[in-house]
Amino acid sequence: MNMSQMPSSFEQFHPTASYITSPELRDVVNVAVALKKPLLVRGEPGTGKTQLAHTVAEALGAELFHWHIKSTTKAQEGLYVYDTVQRLNDSRFGGADVGDIAQYIKLGAVGKSFTSPARSVLLIDEIDKADMEFPNDLLHELDRMSFEVAETQELIQARHRPVVIITSNAEKELPDAFLRRCIFHYIDFPAPEMMAQIVAVHHPDIDKQLARMCMQRFYALRNNPAVRKKPSTSELVDWIGALVAAGISAQTLSREIPFLGVLLKREEDLGQY
Amino acid sequence: MFISFFYYLRARGLPVSTTEFLTLLDALQAGLARESLGHFYRVGRSILVKRPEHYDIWDQAFAEYFKDAEVDPALLESFEDAFFGGLHDELLKWLQDPKHAPQLSPEELARLKNLGLDALREEFEKRLREQDARHDGGSHWIGTGGTSPFGHGGAPSPGVRVGGAGGNRSALQVASERRFQNLRKDLTLDVRDIGMALRRLRQLTRDGAQPILDLDQTIDKTAQNAGDIELVFRPPRENNVKLLLLCDVGGSMDPYSRLTSRLFSAAHQASHFKSFKSYYFHNCFYETLYNDMERRDGESTEQVFRNLDASWRCIVVGDAAMAPSELTQRGGSVDYWHFNERPGLEYLKLLRETIPRTVWLNPDQPQWWGSWTTQAIGELFAMHPFTMQGLEDAVDALRRRA
Numbered sequence: 001m002n003m004s005q006m007p008s009s010f011e012q013f014h015p016t017a018s019y020i021t022s023p024e025l026r027d028v029v030n031v032a033v034a035l036k037k038p039l040l041v042r043g044e045p046g047t048g049k050t051q052l053a054h055t056v057a058e059a060l061g062a063e064l065f066h067w068h069i070k071s072t073t074k075a076q077e078g079l080y081v082y083d084t085v086q087r088l089n090d091s092r093f094g095g096a097d098v099g100d101i102a103q104y105i106k107l108g109a110v111g112k113s114f115t116s117p118a119r120s121v122l123l124i125d126e127i128d129k130a131d132m133e134f135p136n137d138l139l140h141e142l143d144r145m146s147f148e149v150a151e152t153q154e155l156i157q158a159r160h161r162p163v164v165i166i167t168s169n170a171e172k173e174l175p176d177a178f179l180r181r182c183i184f185h186y187i188d189f190p191a192p193e194m195m196a197q198i199v200a201v202h203h204p205d206i207d208k209q210l211a212r213m214c215m216q217r218f219y220a221l222r223n224n225p226a227v228r229k230k231p232s233t234s235e236l237v238d239w240i241g242a243l244v245a246a247g248i249s250a251q252t253l254s255r256e257i258p259f260l261g262v263l264l265k266r267e268e269d270l271g272q273y
Numbered sequence: 274m275f276i277s278f279f280y281y282l283r284a285r286g287l288p289v290s291t292t293e294f295l296t297l298l299d300a301l302q303a304g305l306a307r308e309s310l311g312h313f314y315r316v317g318r319s320i321l322v323k324r325p326e327h328y329d330i331w332d333q334a335f336a337e338y339f340k341d342a343e344v345d346p347a348l349l350e351s352f353e354d355a356f357f358g359g360l361h362d363e364l365l366k367w368l369q370d371p372k373h374a375p376q377l378s379p380e381e382l383a384r385l386k387n388l389g390l391d392a393l394r395e396e397f398e399k400r401l402r403e404q405d406a407r408h409d410g411g412s413h414w415i416g417t418g419g420t421s422p423f424g425h426g427g428a429p430s431p432g433v434r435v436g437g438a439g440g441n442r443s444a445l446q447v448a449s450e451r452r453f454q455n456l457r458k459d460l461t462l463d464v465r466d467i468g469m470a471l472r473r474l475r476q477l478t479r480d481g482a483q484p485i486l487d488l489d490q491t492i493d494k495t496a497q498n499a500g501d502i503e504l505v506f507r508p509p510r511e512n513n514v515k516l517l518l519l520c521d522v523g524g525s526m527d528p529y530s531r532l533t534s535r536l537f538s539a540a541h542q543a544s545h546f547k548s549f550k551s552y553y554f555h556n557c558f559y560e561t562l563y564n565d566m567e568r569r570d571g572e573s574t575e576q577v578f579r580n581l582d583a584s585w586r587c588i589v590v591g592d593a594a595m596a597p598s599e600l601t602q603r604g605g606s607v608d609y610w611h612f613n614e615r616p617g618l619e620y621l622k623l624l625r626e627t628i629p630r631t632v633w634l635n636p637d638q639p640q641w642w643g644s645w646t647t648q649a650i651g652e653l654f655a656m657h658p659f660t661m662q663g664l665e666d667a668v669d670a671l672r673r674r675a
Contacts, residue, residue, distance in 0.1 A: 027312065028319040031305055035296060035320075042325065084488065088495065092502055132469065179323035180290050186325040 019048065019055040020198045025185060029056060032183040038142055038164035040179070043187030046232025049167040053123035056163060063120045065162070067109035069130045075137030078110040078124070079147050080156075101151050110141060111156060119160040128168040135178040143181065190233060192219060202237045209250040214240050217257060221264070226272060231263040239263050275301075278338055282321065285334040289321050296320050310339060467539035470664045474514055474546075474586070474671055484508055515584060516540065517628065518551040519558065521591030522566050529636040532659060533590050536634075548585075552577070556595040557617035559606055574620060578627045586671045587624065587631040590659065593647040594637065600646055618649070625653055632667040634659045 021029075029052075032039035041049045057064035067078050083104045091098045107115065113122040127135060141147045145158035166182065168174065190198060192215060199211055214236070222230050231239075239262040248258055257263075264270050279294045297320045305316055314335060322331045490505035518540055520533050537551060552562035552572070561571035598605035600617045624631060633650060635642065636659040642651065650656065655670050657663035 024315050027315045031300060031316050031319055034303055034305055035300055037296070040323070084492070088492070088502065091500060132472070176288070176323075180293055182323065183319045184323040185319055186328065 019051055020194060020201055021052075021055075022188075022190075022194065025052070025187065028183060028185040032165075033060075033163055035183065036161050038166055038182045040166045040168060040174075040182040040184045041187060042168050042170055042184070044189060044230070044232060045169060046234040047187040047189065048233065049187060050123065050125055053121060053125075053165040053167075056165060057121040060119070060121065060163065062118065062163070063116060064123060065109040065113040065116075065120055066123045066125060068125045069127055069134070071129055071131070073130050073134070075130075075134055075141075078108040078138070079141060080108055080111045080149055081106045082149075082151050102154070105149055105152060107156075110138075111147075113162040114145065114147075114156055114158040116162070117159065120162045122162040122164045124164065124166045126169060127166050128170060128172045128174065132172060132175075135174050139178060139181065189222075195233065195236070198233060199237065199240060203240050203244060206240065206244060207250065210243070210248075210253065211240070213250045213253045214243065217253065218263070227264065227269050229264070229266045229269060235263050281338050282331075282334050285330055287322065287327055287330050287334065293321050467536050467664065468542060470661070470668050471539055472545070474516070474668050513584075514546050514586060515548040515581075516546050516550075517581060517585055517587040518549070519562070519587065519589045519591075519624075520551065520553050521556060521589075522553045522568070523555045525592050525594055526636070529592070529659070532636055536588075536590060536659075550577075554591075556591070557599050557606075558620055559611070559613040559615070559617060574623075578623060581627050583627070583629055585628045585630075587628040588634060588667065588671070589624075589631060589654065590634045590636070592637045593633065593635055593642075593650045593656070594644045595646050597645050597649075600649060621650065621653055630671050630673070631655075632657060632670050634663065634667055 029039065041052060043049055053066075054064060082101075083106055087098060087101075087104045090096050096103060109124075110122060113120045124138075142164060145161055146155060148155050195215060195218075196211070199206070199215070203211070218231065218236050218239075221227055239259060242259045242262055243253070246258070252258070260270060275294075275298070279289060282289050297317055300316055300320060317335075318328070318331055322328060484506035485508075487505045487507045490507070491503065494503040494505055495501065518537065520537070522530065522533070526533070540546075540549060540551065552558075552564065553566055553568060554562060555568060558574060560574055562574050562577055563569070563571045596605070600621075602616055603614060604612045605616060606613045631654050633654040633656045635647070635656050637647075639658050642648070642656070647656075655667070657667040657670075
């Protein structure tokens, strides 16, 4: 691909030294940045979905606002929270000026990324953990890039449209109206060649023979249909870390699999080895 | 210019909306995908396809639509060279080796089965001869992408091998690999749709011991107290709906097993029911209701019904099509080793008496509801088709107060 032919606004995202991406993912990130649409990333756990946002922020030199979604998270909390309890407390025991409501408005991750003085990256992590209606509640804010604080009637408008990255483990299906507005990418499990690069990035000094042996063992475990919870990339990286730290040689590895608990997390799976 | 591509994707079953297509055109206008077909493949997929289950449809549609767009003459020549240099035998060997068959899509497999191996070989040989005679027509051979009975697995696989030696993989080769085939689901009603419909089935009542702080009331009371804080608590609201799910499995219900399992997983995921029970049966239920689809582990129907009352709601899923004797006669059960002392209709009436708010979801289309048993059951229970609309109507019927 000839880089000089690219429009200058494209190709803003280059992978960094510590994060290996496929050309597909690079294109998709660049499309999302250029079209100013949220990027929805799905994939098995441990394929680096959250890491992608950190890498994009680093590559763009932008601040990252991380909004980690839990089952109880409400869409409103990402915009702002009106701290009524603090105000009640102040009114009772004195303190700040209770008449000034603005000081009890605390911006959430979305609000902070909107008011950020430079372009930022907003990561909405594990959006599928929240209630089914959650994504719909954010549609308008992500479309218009603005919201109103009802209590002060202040309009908060994005000064610089943040790059929005949303991750999902597909525990719940997302609504179509939401999907339509996103750029979507499914991170496929890395093929052995790419995995070798990933391992090399995390463990640059590893013995070649050991690395090869590790990969063999790892893919054998993954391809074993009896293993219920397949080990992921991050688990492989951790496992190799453990092997290197313990000074285990490729010969030992060919006889047995040490630290199996790093790779397999279910009792039924462990019982087989 | 790409309008026909848009309609082609929709015709292939990819739910592409107009806004998404306009976004793609925006991207093209901004020059985001003008580099190559491969680039366009990736950019287009990220904008138009939002579920990994649909990646396979995209791959297929893309390969079919652009099959003639990118045939490198050099590739063709090398294809022909390789072709007469022994690949012919390899292709025949491939045909004899059935272990590659799962690479084909179900439709292709069905067509292969229709042809039979001998006919397939004959056809294959015939086309080989044609190919031999007509060199320029060969472009169709490489990117056939599903139009010949050999589909992806047949002709294109040597095509990919030959092309692979040339260097970069083209978008068509990537597309015709169909890596995302396993993620595919043929969606009619997905778990989310069903879950959303079931969510409406709730009846909120206030009870329970664990009180929660009522902030609005607290602020009101505190204001009335001139700033002296008074905390107001209220009991939490709780969904009081109890749901029984009965499901016909096996026999004529086999084509719908995916649909019913989706209803089951949606109902199990829906954590908002106060109680939830589910059982399986075949055609009609008699003395026993089963906990598993294989119908081995059962519980006595009367025992189950004794623990239920009119506060429950019940959804029965079944096609209601069976021999009249299965409903009306003692010993009419479809399982020949099983002799039911009471006819099936009595058990259905027992269900109606125990749980008046029962609806029957029928996955067959309403125009097929003519059979005697379907009519008879339709008189006992409100019958709805198992579609989005039918499910919503059924939930509405269940919401009414007893």
